[in-house]
Amino acid sequence: MSDYTSWDQLDHAEDHIVFPDNIGTNISIDETSLSQGELYTVVTNKAGKGRKGTLIAMIKGTDSETVKKVLRRKIPFQKRRMVKEVTLDMAASMGQIVRGTFTAATLVTDRFHVQQLAYDAVQEMRIAYRWEALGRENTEMELAKKVGRPFVPDRLENGDTHKQLLARSRYLLFKNKGKWTPSQIWRAELLFRYYPSLKQAYELAQSSGHIYHTVKDKGAGFTRLAKWYNEIEKAGFNSFNTVSRTVQQHYQTILNYFESRSTNASAESFNAKIKAFRSQFRGVRNVAFFLYRLSKIYA
Incomplete structure (x- = not known):
């Protein structure tokens, strides 16, 4: 046919x-x-x-x-x-x-690939903290078993354990804080209190999106992107090493976005x-x- x-x-x-x-x-x-x-x-x-x-x-x-x-x-x-x-x-x-x-x-x-790199760096930090929390909890469970008492994990004000807090914060770290639900606001407050480095990393990732949303010309984009790069370098987070190297290698083609916003x-x-x-x-x-x-x- x-x-x-x-x-x-x-x-x-x-x-x-x-x-x-x-x-x-x-x-x-x-x-x-x-x-x-x-x-x-x-x-x-x-x-x-x-x-x-x-x-x-x-x-x-x-x-x-x-x-x-x-x-x-x-x-x-x-x-x-x-x-x-x-x-x-x-x-x-x-x-x-x-x-x-x-x-x-x-x-x-x-632009979305650049932003995704920053979001992935934040998630890498969150996962590392979660593994640490899992390790601590396993150690505490073993100690409780040795002394013959039941294991009762520490719970935070919202009912999460540290392990749960880090697992359940995954999606809120992708979102702008203006779009958080009330429970996510509470969870983020606890997350950033106990893990201040995650707050700094989250703000770094969000600021990349802010640059793309607010900058209208290539010259201003050059200045803002350079400042963002310096902030990444100053923060010294290992998970952001890929972000800083990528920005450095693709600087010109990243800046070309501000000419046509394609x-x-x-x-x-x-x-x-x-x-x-x-x-x-x-x-x-x-x-x-x-x-x-x-x-x-x-x-």
């Missing part, structure tokens, strides 16, 4: 599908898991708005040389020169692909569409046929 057997990309679909006519001035590049954890590099046109004309390319793997070779071979140079801006995450391979393929484009590091949200949204489409197929048994059906909707 379909033209699948005569599809012009069928012979190489499992390795790559490319649609040069869908190229635009503003594009995104990301990776997605397609079948059994197999990664594909996905290039999309923001002007497509997640509909027909969105998909530019899907290429098996994330190796920069492999992806560059396919894009250069399948998309004419003049079309690649049309691209003026590419949003991407902080993976080194993605930057190499863009610089080697879309040579006239400005690279913009996605993000990789369209790519993340397209990845969500792929996952939803995949669930309709109950997985991907025939990769080529799956990509054929996907291209009929989005290419």
Whole structure:
């Protein structure tokens, strides 16, 4: 019933599908898991708005040389020169692909990936404290057992033990304090009283979002980002080492956000569409046929 057997990309679909006519001035590049954890590099046109004309390319793997070779071979140079801006995450391979393929484009590091790094650093500290609390509780349980008395853990004012306090604070540490529920406000008050370093780390993570929300130009962004970097360095938290190194390595592409305020949200949204489409197929048994059906909707 379909033209699948005569599809012009069928012979190489499992390795790559490319649609040069869908190229635009503003594009995104990301990776997605397609079948059994197999990664594909996905290039999309923001002007497509997640509909027909969105998909530019899907290429098996994330190796920069492999992806560059396919894009250069399948998309004419003049079309690649049309691209003026590419949003991407902080993976080194993605930057190499863009610089080697879309040579006239400005690279913009996605703001949400920068913020996520800071949030992850806070969670790393919370988890470390939780392991310490678990260790103390296990030691106390063993001591109680040795002296033949029941173990009764210390409870805080809201009824949590330290272990529970740290476990139950996970989600509030992702949220702006203005969005905390009354119980989260109480829990955060206790958390920051007993673990003041977590309060400092939480405020560092939140301030990254504040920079993106309030700064309107690249010059001010440069100043605010430099101050934030200095605050991270001054805090001296080991968990923030990755954050400071990443900011240092991607400083220019992070700052490019303040010129157009572009993000990789369209790519993340397209990845969500792929996952939803995949669930309709109950997985991907025939990769080529799956990509054929996907291209009929989005290419």
